Amino acid sequence: MVNDLTVVKANSLIEASYRLTLDEMRLLALTIGTMDPKSEQQIFEFTVGDFVHKFPEVSIDNAYKQIQMAIKRIYDRSVRTEDSERVTEFRWVSSRTYFKKEGRFRIAMTNEVMPYLTQLKGQFTQYQLNHISGFSSVHSIRLYELLTQYKRVGERYISLEDLKKWLQLEERYDRYNNLKQWVLTPALTEINDKSDLFIEYEPIKRGRKIIGIEFNISYEKPIKKRPKFPHKNNYGKYVKLDTQNPKMSSHEYGVYARDCLNILDEHYSSIEDVTTEDLRNYLVFLAVNDSFKSKLGTKNTFSDEVKVRGFKIVDCELVKI
Structure with missing residues (x-):
């Protein structure tokens, strides 16, 4: 499946009245994102893995049950459009199938909804699926x-x-x-x-x-500024980093490094957002103790990102390559 899926909807469909659960919305977004707006294809097939890959908020442990429920309910859902002359109601899908023990499902869109998804019905809006996948x-x-x-x-x-x-x-x-x-x-x-x-x-x-x-x-x-690290004096008199071998740093420095890691992880949501200086901080703090972890990746993850930006770490300092 293509990584960057584009969802295309007629503006009148975006402003229509309808009620869907979050998983039903995700299911339709995945279907519409896969669709070629210029084709006549109405039947789409996916795996549970496709769904989880596109919506990282969904746990693989719960995905099967969530999708089964969404597939079951979406068949009965309708959408209501209205203009100055008429009110129209139609269903989203004409059939739905969940393949037992295969983790695979199929959706057939109705004839009525297709013009709103294939650029045949008025003005359209489009966006990348990954812009809503974390909602x-x-x-x-x-x-x-x-x-x-x-x-x-x-x-x-x-x-x-x-x-x-x-x-x-x-x-x-x-x-x-x-x-x-x-x-x-x-x-x-x-x-x-x-x-x-x-x-x-x-x-x-x-x-x-x-x-x-x-x-x-x-x-x-x-741009949100990262909160300042706590003052080292709060951790005692011997908060010392061993720049040659960070694992040999003092116990007090280890406690300080752990607290600083928590501040970094609370502030940043992706490694691309991390400043180059804080990449260095991540690498130093992670090197102090093998038990320290970051939600953004391992020491190798940060080391690779530092190299991509044209630097390397020598004695715990950034050096231009």
């Missing part, structure tokens, strides 16, 4: 799609009424503060942390009542 909420995916429609414009106003309709929340969150706390803040945090977009927003009032939200859409994510 853990249906609201994050739907809000991302609504905002990525306008990423070239850079801003979008959405009335509170439309937003709640598109997110299937018409009967919930009468108070804006509750909607903000339970829907907007978690969804936008995921979008800002895990996607290609950075979103800021401002509630729009009419009198004292909030009637909509103005979203500002950009690619410029603010």
Whole structure:
């Protein structure tokens, strides 16, 4: 399967009313991402491994049961589109199959939904599947799609009424503060942390009542500074690094290194984001004790990244190659 899948949807489908679980959304995104918008293919087959590979939030231990449940329910799901002249409802899929003991499943899209996925129905929006693959909420995916429609414009106003309709929340969150706390803040945090977009927003009032939200859409994510390491004096008088052989550093330095590793791992989410100086810090702290670990990889992972950036480590210091 191609690593970079592109999801293409008609804008009218993005703004349609429908209710799906997170796994059903993932299932459809994987299907649409695999689809050639110019082809007439309607039947798609995947493995559980394909699903887990594209959505790293899913545990392989739970994937079989999650996919079985999503496959079972998606057959009964429908989508509702509306314009000034008509309201139309149709199903997403015409058949679904889960192959027992094979970890394989098949989906057939309906004739009615295909024009919304093959660039035959109005204006379209597209995005990379990996931009939503780390999301853990249906609201994050739907809000991302609504905002990525306008990423070239850079801003979008959405009335509170439309937003709640598109997110299937018409009967919930009468108070804006509750909607903000339970829907907007978690969804936008995921979008800002895990996607290609950075979103800021401002509630729009009419009198004292909030009637909509103005979203500002950009690619410029603010650079968060890493928290400072604790002062070595907090660990005693003999916090000493042995630059020739870090494993021979003092016990106090080992405790200091462990705490600094935790700070680095809490701050960085991928090795590409790590500054070159902090790559050095990772390598030094990991070298102090073989039991020390990082969520971003092993010592070799960081050593390889340092070389890619044109450096090597000599006596615990960065040296240009």
